[in-house]
Amino acid sequence: MTLSKTKEEYLVSIQTFFLIDTFYVTTVRFANHVLSVGDLKYVAVGMVGAVIGTIIANRIVDHLNVAMITRIVYGFIGVAGIYYLSTAIITGA
Numbered sequence: 127m128t129l130s131k132t133k134e135e136y137l138v139s140i141q142t143f144f145l146i147d148t149f150y151v152t153t154v155r156f157a158n159h160v161l162s163v164g165d166l167k168y169v170a171v172g173m174v175g176a177v178i179g180t181i182i183a184n185r186i187v188d189h190l191n192v193a194m195i196t197r198i199v200y201g202f203i204g205v206a207g208i209y210y211l212s213t214a215i216i217t218g219a
Contacts (some may be wrong), residue, residue, distance in 0.1 A: 133192050140199055141180060148176065 129211060130136035155161040161169070187195070 133190070133195055135188060136158055136192070136195065137183065139181075144176075148173075 130139060152161070190198075
């Protein structure tokens with residue numbers, strides 16, 4: 127947040143991070159045979175969901191202040207981290 131001059135610039139930064147992260151994680155899962163070609167339909171649905179989420183976020187950003195955006199983003203990062211950690215523990219990866 128400290129590097130961003132506006133909340134829109136901040137959102138672009140985190141959206142780009144999540145885009146790169148999603149491509150990386152998906153590629154690693156395909157490379158490790160966690161996902162197969164048959165799973166592409168689920169990946170596509172996830173990508174559509176991400177685009178819809180981005181559109182919704184862009185529409186509500188005008189109504190949020192920087193502190194609220196930061197809390198929401200960190201909350202999502204925390205939830206994603208807990209999900210990945212619990213998945214790794216459960217699957218033994």
